[in-house]
Amino acid sequence: MAGHSKFKNIMHRKGAQDKKRSAMFSKLSREITVAAKMGAPDPDMNPRLRAAVLAAKAQSMPKDNIQRAIDKSSAGEGDNYEEIRYEGFGPGGVSLIVEALTDNRNRTATNVRTIFSKNGGNLGASGSVSHGFDRLGLITYPASAGDADAVLEAAIEAGAEDVQSGEDGHEIWTAQEDLHEVAKAIEKTLGEPESTKLAWRPQNQIDVGEAEAGTLLKLIDQLDDDDDVQTVWGNYEVSDAVMEKLG
Template identity: 40%
Template sequence: MGRIFETRKATMFARWNKMAKLFTRLSKDISIAVKAGGPSPESNAALRRVLQNARAANMPKDKVEAAIKRASGQGGENYEVVLYEGYGPHGVPILVETATDNVTRTVANVRSAFNKNGGNLGTTGSVGFMFRRMGVFRLDPAGLDLDSLELELIDHGLEEMGEGTGEKGEKQIVLRCDFNDFGRLQAGLEEKGIHPLSAELEYIPQTPAELPEDQANEVLQLVDKLEQDDDVQRVFHNLA
């Protein structure tokens, strides 16, 4: 087990705004999962994943239940997942994952954020080849036999296992697998009674980029602006 490369996270806007944004993103994730696989987490692995993330984020139970109810009934929002690609300041590649009910509005907002913060919105395929879509699970290391766990999970699609940190600098164990093996690794953890701190599908940069602090902050300013948009779910880049 080694150290896993992780990209920097933007932390510029206020905590309460971040929490509100996180709950909005999780509500959309719930809606998308329910629309695709139904409202029962027992038979919907995607929904189980999102509900686990919601619990880890301390999302209020009434908000979770309301999101499931809205997605299950008639007239619930239908979100389209759209991926935008572009370059930030100093040529840093950026992927913007959105969930939107109005693509015209979303692409205009994303383009504006790029243009106003030293970047350029590109075309499909312009930077996507620099990333690999992978399943990423984060675990609390307490009480885990990491050597045995790594060996056992290889049969469930585990490709990488290493140390990472949470938002507050706390130690975490990060597991990564191919996008197509996400369900296998999720099932392997469930069989062992291990509940991840989070389980996500992420775009992992193949080559990290090092920039001076002032230039890195310019990139993170764009990332921060993108993340504040209500239609944006996640932003990925290769800034070390």
Template identity: 40%
Template sequence: MAGHSKWSNIKRKKGANDAKKSKIFTKLVKEISVAARTGGAEPEFNPRLRLAIQNAKGANMPKEAIVRAINKGDGNNTSEYSEVTYEGYGSNGVAIMVVCMTDKITRTVSNVRAIFSKYGGSLEKSGSISFLFNHKGVFSIPTTDIKHPDDFTLELIDSGAEELENDGEYMHITCAIEDFGKLQKKLDNLCITPNYSGLQHIPHAFVVLSDEALQKLMKLIDALEDDDDVQKVYHNIAIQAEQEKLPFIY
């Protein structure tokens, strides 16, 4: 669909205000700590920890905070967290996937259901909307870090890249989940550090909203992202280029 970006989930994080950045850091600390507890404190031997540290650096988290998070996990002081995904609909048929990391599922599902209800949405059964998304590996690289675009593109395709999309500021790369590690290693060999990398639920069917409807949906998404147990929120809103300039799209 022309005129919109499917990378709005990533873009929102880049323009977050200070309060949002604090929430993002809290979620990154949890992921780093759990990764260190489950796989060890050495990033070289722990892919999940290496990825969590990489994303923390991309979010400009201070080095000292990253070290503290690793030490917290390595010290076995991290609660036993479970990762769980909830699916629901917002108004206007917008599909929303909510990925949580929680030490008490009953609390988390109750909070998520209450947020959906408050903002005119509904929590649905597992599998109700997941078919609207593809689960892919994603890398976002500042275009200024790419010195030879043609050679760079060919090398990444050889390493498993399925799609490369340049939005002017970032090169977004998608790959199959099984090729994620290989592509990550290729970027390491090229001495390129992504601003973001990870597994994403990318929509392939979109909903276009009016400015008013979009503002209403963003209140729901903001409320979900503000919950301490929520790690990531994905949606299939086709945010138009002109709508990215609205004050509620940061």
């Protein structure tokens, strides 16, 4: 994972999902259906749905799959899911936020708690770690969208708050309430983004050494493998050297 960006290091490593495309598509479909149920089934009229569709496209999810997920909301099909956030601690004192969509709160809570306890972590109470994160909007673009100066200029003109550019791409941060307006404005200059979402950005990073990094990444992978878990965020930083040693 050499050359990973800071953002990719605080979110689950999506490369691990490439071998599990069926499960990944299931999670993306669930988010699309939930988003469509909560608002209009038209992505242009529903910011959350638009973000979900963009995420699906970024993972090469077929258009037919995307449309079927939207149609489920209109037909009243599928289970009723609720959004739940879990907070806990991983190896090395790392803080983790787990976002889930579930139709069975007890099942999900049990699974998440078990995964934490089996991998050197502890599930905490609501609010136990989120105070160390900022809830912000995040828009991502590939490096091919332009050089750092061009992206910065477009982001500033659109009203973004911060931009981080690297060899992996560009991360544009906004106030959460401004996310979709900023995204629309930037799209006129840079084109369609890779993703548009609400994110948890840590206020401080914890550098995790080789001794604990393997267990931490196993914890995150197992959380992400759970059918109900949508996203895992954390305040950890693992160096390229350590990642290379872990293989």
